[in-house]
Amino acid sequence: MFDLILRGAKLVDANGERCADLAIIDQKIAALLAPGTPAETRATRDVRGLVILPGLVDTHVHLCDPGYTHKEDFDSGTRAAALGGVTTLLDMPTDLPITTHASDLREKMTLAGGRIHVDVGFQVAKLRDHPSIDDVRALDPVSFELFMAGVPEAYRHDTQEALMNSLKALRPLNTLACISPGDHSLQSAPQTDTGRAGLNALLASRPPVFEAAGIANAVLAAAATGARVHLRQGNSKLGVDTWRRLRDLADVSIETTPQALLLTEDVYDERRNFFKALPPFRPEGDRVALLAAVREGLIDMLVTDHAPHAHAEKAAHYDDFRDVPSGMPGVQTFLATLLHLVERGEITLRDIAKLCAHNPAQRFGLGATKGLLAPGYDADLLLLDPERSTTLRNEDQRSKARYTPFDGMHVSWSLAAVYLRGALKGETTPANGRVVTASA
Template sequence: MRASKAVPETFDTLITGAIVVGTNTQNAAQVGIVDGRVAALLDPREPAVARTVIAADGCILLPGLVDAHAHLREPGLTHKEDFSSGTHAAALGGVTTILDMPTDDPWTATDAQLSDKMALARGRIHVDVGFQAVVSHDLERIAPLHGLAPVSFELFTADVPEQFLFASMDEVVSALKRFARLDTLVGISPGDQSLLMGSAQSDRTGGIAAFLESRSVLAEAVGISRALLAGAATGTRIHVRQINSALGIETWRRLRGMADASVETTPQNLFFTVQDYASHGARLKGSPPLRDKADVGALRDALAAGLIDIVATDHAPHDAAEKAARYATFAEIPGGMPGLQTLLQAMLKLVDEGLIGFRDIARMCAQNPAERFGLGQRKGRIAPGHDADILIIDPRQASDIRNADQVSKAGYTPFDGWSVRGRLTRVLLRGEEIMRDGRLVANGKGLVLTREH
């Protein structure tokens, strides 16, 4: 099964005894690592020499997860999270690459802001991080931003500050035309500003029902259709953020072939319903809002059928006091929740339930996001030439999810109290062990990543 033309006489590290999982494969193999990259996949019986041998008998090897949607909150919002705390959580949870969203303070809208953010991260991150830039109405900023090779650009169609709001189809198309000949990806958060504003004017009670109405399944479906049609009309590569309704899924299913497009959802959307607001309250408040049981069922069916390209966290922590404060309306509660440390465990829960398999985790949480966001030459696979970002999982053990174990500044997880079959025992980043048995064992080893050309 030798998967390299020239196998070194001696590997830096050799992982033995495990099942190596890829998008289309799940085979017993030894993994040989040299200079931080996978050098060879060897038959389990083939003799090999290494300076370090990791015996992983009976374990599963997954590629390090790539979270395509996270908010590390730095600069400007470091009371909520920062580069160190967020990437610490990621390392403990098996996320070896984070793609950080541009909605900090200030938003990452200029080449100077992106350059400063990259510099701020270097030396302080425990996993690799790629940065995303926001599209503003000053479209002349796109070219210099693109020169710094962010992993994507983000375009918003609802519920953001005016300078970043592209509320009409004309505005969306005008912006996307700037990207048609650029080697990049544009993420679009689906929504409809007119429905949001109309709902706000018609219902001033400010409760959960008003919040749900303002960000309805219709708004999601309209946003998805508009994104796909605009992508088709301009020839721009797009990525649709956070789908979570039956109507949105059906819209995606019917129109997705029209454009070069991918779509994501999040673990919370696969497990929680609107009824869970009664017990979890502000801790589950985010956008899009949770949906009905039928919507969750439709989303799970779409996941199992391969209609969902990427599962990402939308890790968006807040200070505990911010979430616990009293607000005049439900909509005013800061939206978002932590997710980096629990992404793998949530996906293992879906494996436990028989909805997906290990290869689906490799596809939706590693290979697809790496390839879609311009990192596929190095990330997302356990294959010769790729970075040796590897998760060692013991399927014979269970892992418990507890608030007390969370290292994000949010200090909680919506999955508190769950038990999952499968325990992450080690995490390797470019061949170096950064996590063992739930503890960070190497600090600041992450790199700032840029989009491949």
């Protein structure tokens, strides 16, 4: 006997679209039945007219817990994620302390217990000289994070030798190495100025060649070592062009964000501090090139880089533009921004299922249970209503940031329901998320 059958919806995942009744047993999808097939079940829900997508898998999220919990924490961040259609997220290691050693990862896992509303995996920052990789790997994090610029020296892989040494150390562990690409030698400090000059200095400190050089060096290091590598946040035409030419050299993948596909540097003329993030937004030509790369199949996944800060931190006056905290919230608006791209004809619903569920789950070792609407997979489901619209508003945000860069965006879809492993999510639903780990 099934626990629940959802009848009458159109199902869309990376494999295509079909009409089927979806049956659930013990938190898993048990069967896809021909519409109207008689079956014994404890409960039935009529979902005719709705579309079911697999829950989104966001592999680039900063939950800020521990150490920066005035910005976000496990409870607030994962509540926001569930409201945005994200049923699995992977937490970045840039907290306080930076998640580096086995003791840091154990503490994080313990802190998350009973406080997460979606499934969460953890990522570990790789030191240039890491004394305890085996101990950390024994806890099965979903990836190791390597940074090429913009971090403390002990974590900075700013030479090809340092990058290759770390990749050589990770390769025997059969783990994914995620690299934030950049070229430290090109990075200049923004001048002390909060006006347009300060903004121009920020843009000059992270030019497209900064990203492109990092992509090139990372791909070459992956090719030389045989390591599995994922590149963070491509957002420039030069970066995409470099990626196109080199990607076949190694086992590599790359991500970008909805904000890079929707926003340009013109937004800095509105609320400059609130749009400050790294990498910075680019001119229109870069945005168009990124969209073309998505349609071409060059981009492997879309992520949010959810990096919230308290509203007061963003709104404060800073004498030095460098001191404005970098990052924006994104998990609660993830699905809505993707659907906005669908409305504009830039991507399809199947693209969402592929780029934001199937591909990230596969790449990060979760593909046996996440990312598809198929028997044996977790019943992580999004029910979309094409007849009801949504308007994004600051006052509706559950992140501690309490704002969205997409305030006022109108989307002619709504998220009617979210299921996490077969359980219907809601504002008062208990924290029933669990920690997920990569499969070896």
